[in-house]
Amino acid sequence: MAAFALVFLAPIGYSLYLSLFQEKLIGGTSFVGLDNYQQALDDPQFWTALRRVGLFLVVQVPIMLGIALLVALAIDSGRLYGRNFFRVAVFLPYAVPAVVATLMWGFMYGTRFGLVGDINDAFGVSLPDPLSADLVLASIANIVTWEFVGYNMLIFYSALRVVPHALYEAAEIDGAGQWRVITAIKIPAIRGALVIATIFSIIGSFQLFNEPSILKKLAPNAITTHFTPNIYTHSLAFSGQQHNYAATVAIVMGLLTMVIAYLVQLRGMRKEA
Amino acid sequence: MTNRPRRAPRRTGLACVLALCLATALTACGSSDDGGDDGGGPADVTAALEKGGTIKVWAWEPTLKQVAKDFEDEHPKVKVKLVNAGTNKDEYTALQNAISAGSGVPDVAQIEYYALGQFTLTESLTDLAGFGADKLGDTYSPGPWNAVSSSDGIHALPMDSGPMALFYNKDVFDKHHIAVPRTWDEYVAAARKLHKADPEVYITSDTGDPGLTTSLIWQAGGRPYTVDGTEVSIDFSDQGSATYTRTWQKLIDDKLLAPTVGWSDEWYKGLSDGKIATLPIGAWMPANLMSGAPKGKGSWRVAPLPQWKPGKPVSAENGGSALAVPTKSGNKALAYAFVQYANAGKGVKTRVHDGAFPATKATLESKEFLNRRYPYFGGQKANVIFSKAAADVPDDWSYLPFQVYANSVFNDAVGTAYTSGTPLDKGLADWRKASVKYGKEQGFTIE
Numbered sequence: 001m002a003a004f005a006l007v008f009l010a011p012i013g014y015s016l017y018l019s020l021f022q023e024k025l026i027g028g029t030s031f032v033g034l035d036n037y038q039q040a041l042d043d044p045q046f047w048t049a050l051r052r053v054g055l056f057l058v059v060q061v062p063i064m065l066g067i068a069l070l071v072a073l074a075i076d077s078g079r080l081y082g083r084n085f086f087r088v089a090v091f092l093p094y095a096v097p098a099v100v101a102t103l104m105w106g107f108m109y110g111t112r113f114g115l116v117g118d119i120n121d122a123f124g125v126s127l128p129d130p131l132s133a134d135l136v137l138a139s140i141a142n143i144v145t146w147e148f149v150g151y152n153m154l155i156f157y158s159a160l161r162v163v164p165h166a167l168y169e170a171a172e173i174d175g176a177g178q179w180r181v182i183t184a185i186k187i188p189a190i191r192g193a194l195v196i197a198t199i200f201s202i203i204g205s206f207q208l209f210n211e212p213s214i215l216k217k218l219a220p221n222a223i224t225t226h227f228t229p230n231i232y233t234h235s236l237a238f239s240g241q242q243h244n245y246a247a248t249v250a251i252v253m254g255l256l257t258m259v260i261a262y263l264v265q266l267r268g269m270r271k272e273a
Numbered sequence: 274m275t276n277r278p279r280r281a282p283r284r285t286g287l288a289c290v291l292a293l294c295l296a297t298a299l300t301a302c303g304s305s306d307d308g309g310d311d312g313g314g315p316a317d318v319t320a321a322l323e324k325g326g327t328i329k330v331w332a333w334e335p336t337l338k339q340v341a342k343d344f345e346d347e348h349p350k351v352k353v354k355l356v357n358a359g360t361n362k363d364e365y366t367a368l369q370n371a372i373s374a375g376s377g378v379p380d381v382a383q384i385e386y387y388a389l390g391q392f393t394l395t396e397s398l399t400d401l402a403g404f405g406a407d408k409l410g411d412t413y414s415p416g417p418w419n420a421v422s423s424s425d426g427i428h429a430l431p432m433d434s435g436p437m438a439l440f441y442n443k444d445v446f447d448k449h450h451i452a453v454p455r456t457w458d459e460y461v462a463a464a465r466k467l468h469k470a471d472p473e474v475y476i477t478s479d480t481g482d483p484g485l486t487t488s489l490i491w492q493a494g495g496r497p498y499t500v501d502g503t504e505v506s507i508d509f510s511d512q513g514s515a516t517y518t519r520t521w522q523k524l525i526d527d528k529l530l531a532p533t534v535g536w537s538d539e540w541y542k543g544l545s546d547g548k549i550a551t552l553p554i555g556a557w558m559p560a561n562l563m564s565g566a567p568k569g570k571g572s573w574r575v576a577p578l579p580q581w582k583p584g585k586p587v588s589a590e591n592g593g594s595a596l597a598v599p600t601k602s603g604n605k606a607l608a609y610a611f612v613q614y615a616n617a618g619k620g621v622k623t624r625v626h627d628g629a630f631p632a633t634k635a636t637l638e639s640k641e642f643l644n645r646r647y648p649y650f651g652g653q654k655a656n657v658i659f660s661k662a663a664a665d666v667p668d669d670w671s672y673l674p675f676q677v678y679a680n681s682v683f684n685d686a687v688g689t690a691y692t693s694g695t696p697l698d699k700g701l702a703d704w705r706k707a708s709v710k711y712g713k714e715q716g717f718t719i720e
Contacts, residue, residue: 025395025675026503026716112532113539133692218534221481221688225681238366239681240711 019248023241036248045226046249050256052137053228057205060141065197067145068152073182075153076160087157091150098147102214105143106131110218131219140211148204152197159193160186195268199261206257209234229253315405318613321606325350328608331358331368332383334432334594336627340620344611347619353611361385365677368599372397378601380608384429385594386420387484390500390674392597393428399598400426404609412617416590416666417632429597430616431632433624435555436662437488437578437591440562443651444572445474445550453576457520460551460579464529467550475531476524477551478543481691482535483683484591485553486517486701491589491670493517493581497705500671504718507673507708509701516581518697525691532691541565553578555591556659560628563649570648575655577662588662589670593632630659637663675715679708 019036023029040046074080075087093101108115109130116127130139163186171181187194209230216223216231225235229249237246330341330353341353356379358364365388371377372395384392392398406427410418417431441453446463449470454460464476479485490497495513499506524530531549533540543549544566552558562573578588596616598608614620617633625631625642636642637660646652673679686707687700695703712719 024714024716025391110539113542133689218537220534220684221692224685224688226685235681239362240678241369242714 015247015251018244019251021244023244025241032244036245037252039245040248040252043249046229046232046252049226049229049232050253053205053208056137056141056208057202060144061198061201061205063141064145064149065152065194065201068149068197069156069194071149071153072156072160073186075157076186077178087153090153093147093149094151096147098210099214101147102143102211105139105146106215106218109139131215131222133222136212136215136219136222140208140215143211144204144208148201152201155193155197156190159190163189191268195265198268199264202261202264203257206230206253206260314403317606318404318610321604322348322351322610325352326604326607327352327354328380328602328604328611329354329356330381330596330611331356331364331379332381332596333357333360333364334383334624334629336624336629337383337615337620339623339627340615341611343620343623344614347614348610351607351611361388362677362681365391368392372599372601375601378599380602380604381596381598381612383432383594384597385592386417386431386590387487387672387676387680389420389428389595389597390672391677392599393423393425394503394674397599397601398428399600399602399605399609400428401430401598401609401612402427404606405613406430406609409617412634413632414634414637414663414666415668416663416670417593417595419668419670420590420593420672421595429595430612431593431595432616433557433593433630434632434663435557435590435592435630436588436659436666437492437553437555438588438655438658438662439551439553439576439578440558441551441574441576442544442547442549442569442572443574445547453574454579455577456583457579457581461520461523461529464524465527468527468529473548474550475543475548476529477553478531478533478535478540478549479524479691480530480532480534481684481688483680483687486683486687487672488555488589488591489521489553490514490517491667492578492587494587494667496670498671498673500674503674503716504720505673505712506720507705507712509698509705514701515698518701520581522697525697530691545569547572555593556630556662557592559647559649559655571651574650574653575658577658586661586665587667588665590666593630632663673708673712674717675708675712678711679704682707682711 020031020033021029022032022036071086071090075083080086096104106114111117111120111127111129111131116130120126128135130136167185168181171185176184207230208228212223212227213231213234216227223231225239226232230253233246233249233253236242236249240246325348328351330337332355337355341355345351345353358367358379364383368379368382368384369391371379372392389398409427409430410422413431414434414436416436417434421427421429421431439453445467446453449467451463451466451470452459454463460476467474467476487497490509490513493513493516495509495511495515495517497507497509497511497514531543533543533549540549544552544562545568547569562569566573577586580586596612598605598612602608615624621631621633621636625636631637631642637656643656643660644654645656647655683704686703687697689695690697690700709719
């Protein structure tokens with residue numbers, strides 16, 4: 001319990017404490033009450049960052065979970081040739097550290113010397129620059145999808161494995177087709193797993209940091225210092241020495257994530273009942 | 274099923290912030306403000322050397338390694354612990370945290386000129402005048418000396434400097450029969466010709482670099498920053514800034530700048546194979562070219578920086594750093610002895626030998642230095658040009674006391690000028706706005 005308090009509650013408590021102060025280069029530290037929270041709520045940079053991860057969430061997460069579910073069902077159907085190989089191959093990207101994966105994709109996205117550049121040269125076309133301001137969020141979504149489809153697939157697949165086979169046999173006897181089996185048996189059976197994966201994905205989206213932070217080196221003008229809430233917090237604390245405000249933004253972000261994850265869970269569980 | 278959050282590594286962002294918070298936690302209890310006192314005189318330095326002791330030096334400059342060794346050999350009782358605490362921004366963050374926490378502060382720290390303000394303002398650096406630094410004014414070129422000294426004292430000793438010159442790929446210019454530009458107008462014309470002759474060749478690469486921008490404004494006569502204690506003004510509407518934006522806008526509009534991010538692999542590749550034809554940059558560049566673009570050996574040359582207007586040539590500083598002694602150092606006299614040795618004494622020669630570009634006039638003017646032939650530059654005596662450039666730097670420039678932060682948000686504001694057609698002067702105006710906002714939040718008076 002003491003360990004829990006120390007490693008878990010103490011940092012949160014300390015962040016809360018920090019968020020009530022303001023430290024200035026001129027004038028030192030002073031108690032400002034909830035001013036930092038007021039500032040965060042009025043901060044256009046914070047809200048653009050939040051909107052950006054929100055957009056990311058509603059577009060990328062359904063795509064990623066959809067693909068993961070499809071793959072899981074395909075593997076589980078038993079009709080796939082080379083099932084084990086396929087399972088490992090899809091999961092493999094998750095084993096690549098995010099930093100390495102992003103660097104790798106970053107090189108491929110290069111329009112001058114990267115894969116995109118090579119395609120342009122080879123076919124005489126001119127593909128849009130994946131690292132331009134308009135496309136960079138989609139490019140990041142692509143990387144994240146590539147990384148996490150396998151992980152989510154494994155969650156779904158494990159859930160599918162525990163569905164009793166007797167159910168399938170019964171369905172077959174009743175004359176149900178594959179599609180019916182999927183919608184009536186498999187998906188309801190793994191609803192718990194779907195909800196969990198969705199919640200993890202929401203948290204992951206709100207905490208988007210590694211991929212944009214690494215791509216920033218390649219696309220400094222497309223990815224700003226307030227691209228996502230986490231990047232904003234990071235630059236506030238490290239470039240600006242604004243630890244108090246960084247703590248505030250982190251807390252606001254944490255609360256928002258909790259609320260949204262909780263709502264999703266409520267909704268997911270209600271359906272199950 | 275594991276109950277691990279997806280994308281666990283993202284946690285690091287928050288974890289870092291929390292760790293940082295913990296670092297500042299120590300501030301509250303550990304800080305005892307001892308202001309900006311100096312701590313002694315030249316006699317103390319001699320005494321400290323005789324007494325001996327250990328000093329901790331934070332620096333990333335590679336040539337200091339040998340200097341530290343030599344210093345120990347000369348003073349057997351002294352031990353120098355040279356630590357690389359990160360390069361520029363990373364080190365400043367660590368240093369700022371150590372100073373706030375009041376523990377783990379090094380005795381000597383490498384700080385770039387543009388970042389000195391942040392530390393002098395909070396009186397985190399020892400005034401070295403008392404130790405004898407006040408007599409070193411004539412030792413250094415005007416640009417670097419102005420950067421380390423103010424009416425409040427001498428905050429550091431210049432270690433190296435970056436008077437700007439134009440590095441160019443002679444083979445590329447010869448191939449297309451284009452003369453090396455002497456003015457920025459000629460530079461734009463050359464950029465057009467080069468790119469027309471070979472669409473893969475760009476005169477230079479630029480995706481928005483605060484260091485380059487401020488240096489070129491400096492050269493053009495602009496003085497956007499004035500700093501008087503905590504009263505700061507930021508203004509990019511003066512003549513010098515306008516001269517710069519007018520010309521640079523042409524390069525951006527006609528897509529004559531390679532969209533290659535500086536210091537990336539792609540950038541080095543461009544420098545190697547002649548796709549990037551010139552670099553207006555500080556005189557510390559040769560060592561980087563030799564190691565990063567070895568294939569360019571023999572092709573590259575150095576010329577004076579193109580000029581904005583006819584008359585007396587003007588250059589500007591680009592980069593360069595100094596060694597400072599934090600006020601929280603436990604052994605200031607000994608720390609100063611090392612700084613003095615490395616940056617004004619025998620250490621200078623050692624460092625120059627290993628490829629550093631000095632800030633000391635005597636070295637810059639010495640025959641040995643000037644006559645050095647660079648095989649990389651086809652045997653050219655490039656130091657003659659650098660040395661001349663060092664003397665042509667106007668010494669009345671100042672950076673913001675929070676330039677480190679301002680530079681970090683440069684691309685947020687000015688980046689759009691490079692990607693989506695925002696006029697460059699509008700980008701600079703936005704940058705000003707972001708800098709003013711931060712400055713006000715930090716308690717500065719900004720007009």
